[in-house]
Amino acid sequence: MTFDVNRVRAAYPALSDGFAYLDGAAGTQVPAAVIEAIAHAYRAGMGNVGGTFPASGRSGAIVAECRQALADLTGASPDGVVLGPNMTTLTYRLAEALSRRWEPGDEVVVSRLDHDANIRPWVQAAARRGATVRWAEVDLATTELPTAQYGELLSERTRLVAVTAASNVVGTRPDLAAIAAAAHTVGALVYVDGVHATPHIPVDVAAFGADFYATSAYKWSGPHIGTVVAEPALLETLKPDKLAPAPAGVPGRFERGTAAFADLAGVAAAVEHLAALAQAASGNRRDRVLTSMAAVEEYETLLFARMLDGLGAMDHVTLYGRAARRTPTAFFTVAGHTPRQVAGHLAARRVNVWNGDNYAWELAGALGLRDSGGAVRAGLVHYNDEADVDRLLAAVAELA
Numbered sequence: 001m002t003f004d005v006n007r008v009r010a011a012y013p014a015l016s017d018g019f020a021y022l023d024g025a026a027g028t029q030v031p032a033a034v035i036e037a038i039a040h041a042y043r044a045g046m047g048n049v050g051g052t053f054p055a056s057g058r059s060g061a062i063v064a065e066c067r068q069a070l071a072d073l074t075g076a077s078p079d080g081v082v083l084g085p086n087m088t089t090l091t092y093r094l095a096e097a098l099s100r101r102w103e104p105g106d107e108v109v110v111s112r113l114d115h116d117a118n119i120r121p122w123v124q125a126a127a128r129r130g131a132t133v134r135w136a137e138v139d140l141a142t143t144e145l146p147t148a149q150y151g152e153l154l155s156e157r158t159r160l161v162a163v164t165a166a167s168n169v170v171g172t173r174p175d176l177a178a179i180a181a182a183a184h185t186v187g188a189l190v191y192v193d194g195v196h197a198t199p200h201i202p203v204d205v206a207a208f209g210a211d212f213y214a215t216s217a218y219k220w221s222g223p224h225i226g227t228v229v230a231e232p233a234l235l236e237t238l239k240p241d242k243l244a245p246a247p248a249g250v251p252g253r254f255e256r257g258t259a260a261f262a263d264l265a266g267v268a269a270a271v272e273h274l275a276a277l278a279q280a281a282s283g284n285r286r287d288r289v290l291t292s293m294a295a296v297e298e299y300e301t302l303l304f305a306r307m308l309d310g311l312g313a314m315d316h317v318t319l320y321g322r323a324a325r326r327t328p329t330a331f332f333t334v335a336g337h338t339p340r341q342v343a344g345h346l347a348a349r350r351v352n353v354w355n356g357d358n359y360a361w362e363l364a365g366a367l368g369l370r371d372s373g374g375a376v377r378a379g380l381v382h383y384n385d386e387a388d389v390d391r392l393l394a395a396v397a398e399l400a
């Protein structure tokens with residue numbers, strides 16, 4: 001499969017600043033086509049939706065195209081695409097709506113692997129409803145989320161299983177299909193956090209077994225917009241709080257207030273960008289997205305091996321994250337330096353990385369890292385290249 005990283009990098013104006021952007025897991029840079037799509041939406045004349053004049057019609061078309069693009073990205077139905085400002089806000093909204101039908105003694109299953117945005121909204125909703133929270137634990141030796149434990153965790157009282165498609169720090173990709181199959185056997189719904197996974201793999205919500213799948217466009221070259229996709233018929237069963245005159249149908253009744261229309265044009269452009277990453281991709285946009293993301297996964301896996309081999313060969317570096325299936329995300333500490341100091345050292349050498357728990361708060365606690373400043377996270381996305389990795393390795397080597 002063809003993947004020309006130089007062609008890809010040329011699409012991103014920000015990459016010309018000379019920094020190695022290894023902070024993609026916290027938010028990616030944006031290609032010119034996305035910037036242009038947002039600017040074009042404003043330049044063309046912008047109106048609120050539902051009016052009689054052309055500018056209003058343009059906004060309506062942008063919303064429809066955004067839903068279609070996200071459907072093409074995830075394999076969902078456009079009528080099941082809920083749009084919002086970010087994953088956290090949408091997950092709280094869904095937790096509020098879903099938990100209305102929980103009874104005292106019902107159960108929800110969360111995982112210690114997850115970002116807190118797919119834990120706390122469920123824990124807090126469960127507390128309000130008198131439901132019990134059950135925890136899927138990470139095997140700390142392997143950083144896997146063992147599937148077998150779900151057999152013990154699930155019962156006929158389980159209403160919801162919340163699980164990530166990939167850890168945003170150690171990269172672990174749980175066996176979603178197996179977890180979802182077990183959850184569905186007891187009639188539970190499955191809420192999958194796809195925020196970290198989406199930029200790295202082909203996404204197919206049906207194959208994952210996700211009843212709800214959340215992702216945020218700013219993690220895959222788009223603007224700061226989030227979405228949760230679900231079957232429209234499932235959304236129909238939920239009644240979130242909404243304003244009296246606001247849309248009563250789905251997905252509109254989950255979307256509060258006026259949308260960021262220009263940014264939604266940027267989301268569609270970002271999906272187009274992903275679909276074109278592999279030059280050989282052909283067919284409809286869904287087909288091209290799947291082909292391109294498979295090429296991205298292959299490219300990133302090879303590049304990540306270079307990063308892991310390099311870091312793994314350094315005696316002063318401790319690597320966390322050993323899962324067999326993972327995203328290209330390294331989480332490590334450096335002897336004698338706090339994670340913040342390491343990140344500062346790297347920033348001075350024009351290498352952008354994150355330090356801390358990165359909101360993987362439960363996992364950082366389980367790994368014993370939460371109170372010592374977490375760890376350093378260096379992640380790859382499709383625009384990173386060998387030079388980025390080599391600069392990281394050279395700069396970390398200086399700290400020996």
Ligand SMILES: Cc1ncc(COP(=O)(O)O)c(C=O)c1O
Binds near residue numbers: 026087089166216
């Ligand atoms: C795995 C994961 N889930 C959820 C979130 C929260 O996403 P948002 O910023 O869209 O609320 C993040 C953000 O870093 C993340 O990495």
